[in-house]
Amino acid sequence: MADFSQLREAVLTGNAPAAVAAARQALDAGVDPVELVNQAISPAMEEVGRLYEAGEYFVPELLLAARATKEVFQLIRPLLAQKDIPPAARVVLGTVQGDLHDIGKNLVGAMLEGGGFEVIDLGVNVPPEKFILAVEEKQAQIVGLSALLTTTMPAMKKTLDVFRTAGIRGRIKVMIGGAPITQSYADSIGADAYGENAAAAVAIARKLAGR
Amino acid sequence: MSPARNDPKHVTGADRIPPAGETLPRLTIALQVADILRSLGYPREATPPARVVRSTEKILAEARPWLQPRGTYSLYAVTRQTAHSLEIGGATIAGNIGEFLHGADRIAVFMVTAGSEITRRAEACSRAGDAFAGLALDAIGSWAAEAAAEALMEQLNSQLRPGESFTMRYSPGYCGMNLRQQRTLFKLAPAKSVGISLLPSLLMQPLKSISGIVGLGPREIVGIHLSPCERCPQVGCHMRR
Numbered sequence: 001m002a003d004f005s006q007l008r009e010a011v012l013t014g015n016a017p018a019a020v021a022a023a024r025q026a027l028d029a030g031v032d033p034v035e036l037v038n039q040a041i042s043p044a045m046e047e048v049g050r051l052y053e054a055g056e057y058f059v060p061e062l063l064l065a066a067r068a069t070k071e072v073f074q075l076i077r078p079l080l081a082q083k084d085i086p087p088a089a090r091v092v093l094g095t096v097q098g099d100l101h102d103i104g105k106n107l108v109g110a111m112l113e114g115g116g117f118e119v120i121d122l123g124v125n126v127p128p129e130k131f132i133l134a135v136e137e138k139q140a141q142i143v144g145l146s147a148l149l150t151t152t153m154p155a156m157k158k159t160l161d162v163f164r165t166a167g168i169r170g171r172i173k174v175m176i177g178g179a180p181i182t183q184s185y186a187d188s189i190g191a192d193a194y195g196e197n198a199a200a201a202v203a204i205a206r207k208l209a210g211r
Numbered sequence: 212m213s214p215a216r217n218d219p220k221h222v223t224g225a226d227r228i229p230p231a232g233e234t235l236p237r238l239t240i241a242l243q244v245a246d247i248l249r250s251l252g253y254p255r256e257a258t259p260p261a262r263v264v265r266s267t268e269k270i271l272a273e274a275r276p277w278l279q280p281r282g283t284y285s286l287y288a289v290t291r292q293t294a295h296s297l298e299i300g301g302a303t304i305a306g307n308i309g310e311f312l313h314g315a316d317r318i319a320v321f322m323v324t325a326g327s328e329i330t331r332r333a334e335a336c337s338r339a340g341d342a343f344a345g346l347a348l349d350a351i352g353s354w355a356a357e358a359a360a361e362a363l364m365e366q367l368n369s370q371l372r373p374g375e376s377f378t379m380r381y382s383p384g385y386c387g388m389n390l391r392q393q394r395t396l397f398k399l400a401p402a403k404s405v406g407i408s409l410l411p412s413l414l415m416q417p418l419k420s421i422s423g424i425v426g427l428g429p430r431e432i433v434g435i436h437l438s439p440c441e442r443c444p445q446v447g448c449h450m451r452r
């Protein structure tokens with residue numbers, strides 16, 4: 001088995017150029033890209049998540065690590081595509097209608113990309129119909145909804161209702177998050193999952209994608 | 212007095228105290244890298260990696276000109292106050308009034324903002340794939356809004372009479388004051404004069420804005436209060452003081 005210690009170290013310290021260099025070196029030496037993901041990238045990102053949960057890493061370190069893996073994924077995605085291996089899953093992400101809060105959703109998006117997901121970010125103030133269009137067009141499996149205030153939260157329920165009416169609810173998994181959101185709110189509107197923070201979002205998306 | 216010292220037309224109450232309101236076109240705020248690092252989630256006792264500190268310093272230096280801290284307030288005499296309601300300027304504000312504003316005989320209704328440029332820049336960074344810079348700029352904007360509120364309080368000092376002090380600040384959306392009260396606050400203070408508007412979802416634009424009320428009254432009655440965080444259920448909040 002190849003020695004991935006350099007690559008893992010580069011991811012852990014959020015050093016994108018070093019991570020890309022180490023990945024390129026491994027690929028040039030004939031390492032299978034799938035093995036590279038499974039043996040190096042995924043375990044390194046899991047470790048980053050653990051360090052965050054343990055309070056040793058903070059959000060900036062998460063983002064830097066995610067950025068390093070995102071760049072490695074950019075390198076290997078074409079190789080995976082050649083082998084017909086799809087990305088972990090496609091996630092459509094957006095802040096619900098009436099709400100303009102961007103940053104929480106962006107962090108979730110950055111972490112998901114670092115986790116190997118393909119993210120379609122629709123931005124803020126997204127009407128339900130726009131989510132549906134993106135799901136159809138990109139064949140996305142997961143939708144992530146974000147909201148900042150208790151007064152914009154109800155738009156999540158409305159979005160889910162429109163998904164049901166449009167007949168796409170059964171095809172997608174929906175996860176929600178944001179400062180005022182709780183697990184019980186997620187349950188009450190029939191979302192599939194609630195994520196407390198961006199690190200949790202990745203683990204949840206994996207579960208929802210069945211991986 | 213310049214005519215810009217606005218007198219919002221919808222407020223007619225005789226209990227509006229002159230100088231009725233004050234618009235502060237340029238508040239002076241002090242932002243330290245250490246503050247921004249806290250907003251990024253590092254507790255006071257943590258040592259952020261040198262790389263994070265350096266980038267934050269750089270981003271903060273670049274961001275300073277993008278901050279437009281402004282604020283406005285209007286001062287009212289309290290016409291009636293109960294544990295859960297406050298009457299000023301002919302309007303009633305509901306909330307945990309007794310707990311926050313006990314003993315106040317005047318109330319300043321205030322609005323502050325850091326402006327929208329900082330949010331535009333943060334969004335541009337995030338869209339360009341630089342999530343860290345996006346987050347740092349967003350945190351700078353949040354901190355600037357908080358600092359603008361502090362700076363406005365400094366200005367309000369001039370309204371204190373000898374022996375008086377402030378109550379805690381109290382904002383819609385916090386601790387028993389429903390966000391719906393935003394509508395009332397927007398009637399009582401000239402938010403437009405500093406470029407703040409209230410969307411139907413009760414979100415303020417620019418995003419980096421704060422609205423609220425604060426009481427003025429005899430120090431021995433209003434002066435004793437805890438940090439507002441003591442009353443907040445968001446125990447995991449990284450901004451908890």
Ligand code: B12
Pocket residue numbers: 101103104105107108143144145146147148149150151175176177178179180194195196197198199200201352353356357382383384385386390413414415416417418419420421422423443445447448449450
């Ligand atoms: C910083 C801050 C501010 C700043 C900036 C606000 C902004 N939006 O830019 C300032 C000081 C300006 C501010 C103002 C106000 N605020 Co404020 N603010 C906060 C604070 C402390 C942090 C928010 C933040 O930026 N967090 C950092 C980001 C990265 O976190 P996040 O958005 O929550 O996202 C994370 C998770 O939620 C999750 N997540 C988010 N989306 C998604 C999506 C999915 C799919 C998943 C899985 C996960 C997920 O992952 C993200 C990353 O880890 C919160 C309290 C808190 N601790 O959350 C209050 C809070 C959001 N504010 C609150 C309030 C009330 C206000 C005001 C209305 C007060 C006022 N009257 O002025 C205003 C409203 C401003 C407006 N424009 O209308 C309340 C809202 C409660 C409510 N009733 O709705 C909160 C919850 C505080 C509280 N203790 O009650 N605020």
